[in-house]
Amino acid sequence: MKRLLITGGAGFLGSHLCEHFLAKGCEVIAVDNLLTGRLENIEGLIGNPRFRFIKLDVTNFLHVPGKLDAVLHFASPASPVDYQRWPIPTLKVGALGTHKALGLAKDKKAVFVLASTSEVYGDPEVNPQPESYWGNVNPIGPRGVYDEAKRFAEALTMAYHRSHGIPVRIVRIFNTYGPRMRMNDGRAVPNFITQALAGRPITVYGDGSQTRSLTFVSDLVDGIDRLLRSRLNEPVNIGNPREMSLLEIAQTIRRLTGSKSRLVFKPLPTDDPKVRRPDISLARAKLHWEPKVALEDGLRRTIAYFRKPL
Ligand code: UDP
Numbered sequence: 001m002k003r004l005l006i007t008g009g010a011g012f013l014g015s016h017l018c019e020h021f022l023a024k025g026c027e028v029i030a031v032d033n034l035l036t037g038r039l040e041n042i043e044g045l046i047g048n049p050r051f052r053f054i055k056l057d058v059t060n061f062l063h064v065p066g067k068l069d070a071v072l073h074f075a076s077p078a079s080p081v082d083y084q085r086w087p088i089p090t091l092k093v094g095a096l097g098t099h100k101a102l103g104l105a106k107d108k109k110a111v112f113v114l115a116s117t118s119e120v121y122g123d124p125e126v127n128p129q130p131e132s133y134w135g136n137v138n139p140i141g142p143r144g145v146y147d148e149a150k151r152f153a154e155a156l157t158m159a160y161h162r163s164h165g166i167p168v169r170i171v172r173i174f175n176t177y178g179p180r181m182r183m184n185d186g187r188a189v190p191n192f193i194t195q196a197l198a199g200r201p202i203t204v205y206g207d208g209s210q211t212r213s214l215t216f217v218s219d220l221v222d223g224i225d226r227l228l229r230s231r232l233n234e235p236v237n238i239g240n241p242r243e244m245s246l247l248e249i250a251q252t253i254r255r256l257t258g259s260k261s262r263l264v265f266k267p268l269p270t271d272d273p274k275v276r277r278p279d280i281s282l283a284r285a286k287l288h289w290e291p292k293v294a295l296e297d298g299l300r301r302t303i304a305y306f307r308k309p310l
Contacts, residue, residue: 004071005028006029009037009053010037011037011074012041013217019044022051030052060100061100062101062103062104070111070113071102076090076093077089079186080187081187083143084145088145094150095153106160111169112160112166112167113170113228114154116171117150119137119150120154121135123137127276129237131237135151137151138271142269142271169227173215174239177190177215179304179305180217192254193257199261203264204264205265206246206265208247211244218293219238236283241291
């Protein structure tokens with residue numbers, strides 16, 4: 001892999017991917033419309049002669065001159081608060097944006113990597129979730145704009161693979177956290193950390209018994225790199241299988257920040273999945289991947305990032 005294009009390159013995951021592939025000696029073109037991405041995420045990369053940023057909406061025509069070895073499609077609002085605030089852009093980037101990115105990959109004879117999600121499993125009736133599980137998604141609920149956009153994106157990706165023979169990789173990303181998350185993106189980890197650091201009440205939705213499995217961003221990037229270099233043209237779960245209740249996550253963050261914030265309980269959002277845990281047998285067997293960063297270590301690094309004055 002020498003020259004890569006990353007959509008959503010100024011986002012949380014996209015910016016870490018840019019940094020990773022630049023460090024490996026690749027040339028990286030980052031594309032972002034800056035709806036939820038931020039230039040400050042990539043400011044450390046500006047000036048690197050192998051890096052280029054283009055402000056562009058990937059739902060419109062997408063083309064760059066020259067050869068590309070891979071197109072990584074990571075553009076999309078990704079937190080429930082963001083995608084419910086921007087439902088139509090979310091549907092468009094998952095559908096039209098995936099189409100444009102696939103078209104570019106086809107034209108360049110490049111490998112296409114789709115950022116998919118554990119949300120394709122919806123509110124799962126099977127736990128942990130293997131890739132073979134088809135999911136339990138409410139298509140017209142508030143989360144449907146993201147879930148169905150990503151399900152359509154997977155379908156389109158497989159259709160391009162089958163019809164045009166282009167090599168594709170589909171990564172089903174489970175809840176990922178780390179530096180460069182937006183503190184106001186509404187997700188549990190940034191909410192809990194900012195609330196704990198400010199001494200404000202920590203907002204646990206529902207009774208906090210719902211579960212998630214948190215992956216530190218460097219583990220995810222390692223999994224994506226291995227997937228890109230593999231020959232797996234089928235979805236692969238990348239996520240840390242350590243499953244915890246939201247109450248435990250809130251208490252852990254309160255302990256690690258040394259905060260005295262109290263926990264307050266707020267209504268559970270509609271269609272909030274009750275459980276989520278990846279079955280990573282496929283990634284273990286085919287990519288020899290498994291997460292390395294312990295939750296407490298990853299959270300400490302994330303808390304340090306949130307403590308820094310902006
Ligand atoms: N959550 C919470 N308090 C918050 C934000 C989120 O209890 O301030 C819960 C949310 O209801 C869900 C879990 O944390 O059960 C994870 O939510 P997040 O938005 O991080 O991502 P999701 O996994 O739902 O996409």
